[in-house]
Amino acid sequence: SQQGEEDPQALSIQEGENATMNCSYKTSINNLQWYRQNSGRGLVHLILIRSNEREKHSGRLRVTLDTSKKSSSLLITASRAADTASYFCATDAWGGSEKLVFGKGTKLTVNP
Amino acid sequence: DGGITQSPKYLFRKEGQNVTLSCEQNLNHDAMYWYRQDPGQGLRLIYYSQIVNDFQKGDIAEGYSVSREKKESFPLTVTSAQKNPTAFYLCASSAAGTGLPYEQYFGPGTRLTVT
Numbered sequence: 001s002q003q004g005e006e007d008p009q010a011l012s013i014q015e016g017e018n019a020t021m022n023c024s025y026k027t028s029i030n031n032l033q034w035y036r037q038n039s040g041r042g043l044v045h046l047i048l049i050r051s052n053e054r055e056k057h058s059g060r061l062r063v064t065l066d067t068s069k070k071s072s073s074l075l076i077t078a079s080r081a082a083d084t085a086s087y088f089c090a091t092d093a094w095g096g097s098e099k100l101v102f103g104k105g106t107k108l109t110v111n112p
Numbered sequence: 113d114g115g116i117t118q119s120p121k122y123l124f125r126k127e128g129q130n131v132t133l134s135c136e137q138n139l140n141h142d143a144m145y146w147y148r149q150d151p152g153q154g155l156r157l158i159y160y161s162q163i164v165n166d167f168q169k170g171d172i173a174e175g176y177s178v179s180r181e182k183k184e185s186f187p188l189t190v191t192s193a194q195k196n197p198t199a200f201y202l203c204a205s206s207a208a209g210t211g212l213p214y215e216q217y218f219g220p221g222t223r224l225t226v227t
Contacts, residue, residue: 004154030213040200041221042218042219043155043204043216045215098162098214099160099170100216102147102154104152104154105154
């Protein structure tokens with residue numbers, strides 16, 4: 001079974017609004033990562049947060065991690081039409097393994 | 113330019129034929145991965161390799177085979193035994209194994225259609 005589950009499955013907002021996506025996972029992790037995928041393209045790494053970190057920022061992205069609830073959130077502030085994509089969380093489910101397990105993703109649509 | 117290349121972008125095959133998808137990287141990464149993505153779904157791991165001449169099965173290896181004869185190359189063969197091969201295939205590499213947290217770098221993908 002997949003480790004990460006994103007919520008919501010789809011999100012539609014207006015340009016300038018903030019977008020929040022959530023990820024829940026089941027087992028202990030070392031790191032959690034967020035990736036972005038434009039339609040029909042490969043994934044692009046956005047941000048990595050370690051299990052001993054609670055919050056991390058990168059530009060308009062803010063990621064939080066709550067290991068007690070086994071959940072993470074990705075916030076995109078002041079969204080743009082170019083942010084339209086699917087967003088996936090990925091975890092190293094087996095504690096340091098070189099494998100990542102990806103969720104099913106949140107499809108974000110930002111309307112101009 | 114550094115990165116991962118996959119070819120071809122689109123591939124069409126008749127049922128019963130084996131087909132090989134190419135993946136090349138010049139990032140000097142030891143680890144390489146193959147994923148399958150179906151519409152509206154996440155990525156599922158087919159095979160991965162942490163070092164030349166070694167590879168491990170992922171979650172859905174049945175009907176697929178790989179080789180890792182060179183660090184830069186990790187081709188995937190979709191055999192006729194794969195019951196539902198039509199999908200989007202993604203190759204990735206990472207610096208995993210260095211002891212540091214790692215990210216995966218993805219190629220542009222190959223969309224395989226089998227009829």
